[in-house]
Amino acid sequence: MAIAGYSRRLSALIIDWLAAGLIAGLITQKTLDQGWLQLAVFFAEVALFTALLGGSAGQVVVGIRIVDIDTHMKIGVLPSLIRTLLICLVVPPLLTIHGRGLHDRAVRTVPTVRI
Numbered sequence: 001m002a003i004a005g006y007s008r009r010l011s012a013l014i015i016d017w018l019a020a021g022l023i024a025g026l027i028t029q030k031t032l033d034q035g036w037l038q039l040a041v042f043f044a045e046v047a048l049f050t051a052l053l054g055g056s057a058g059q060v061v062v063g064i065r066i067v068d069i070d071t072h073m074k075i076g077v078l079p080s081l082i083r084t085l086l087i088c089l090v091v092p093p094l095l096t097i098h099g100r101g102l103h104d105r106a107v108r109t110v111p112t113v114r115i
Contacts, residue, residue, distance in 0.1 A: 015058030051080040079107035
């Protein structure tokens, strides 16, 4: 199992954040001051897609799969919600040990390269 590299993860994050901004902009018809809505859309998209598809939209595009570290299967709804909440706090993903951030360690997941 190959752990996804940082450049791939950053690319996925940028795709997800831009998509959330686009959707938030469409909802509010504004380009300014949609920060909280954009964060809420980001949270919903990442949590839902991770539980259903094994990765957010950006992760699917760049070839990342989020799996349980023990079973190598996709994770369920509750771990996906907790993991995404921790990502939204920003600091947990920055604190990594052996390629896994605190958000991954908290729910026993690992970002792998899709094969």
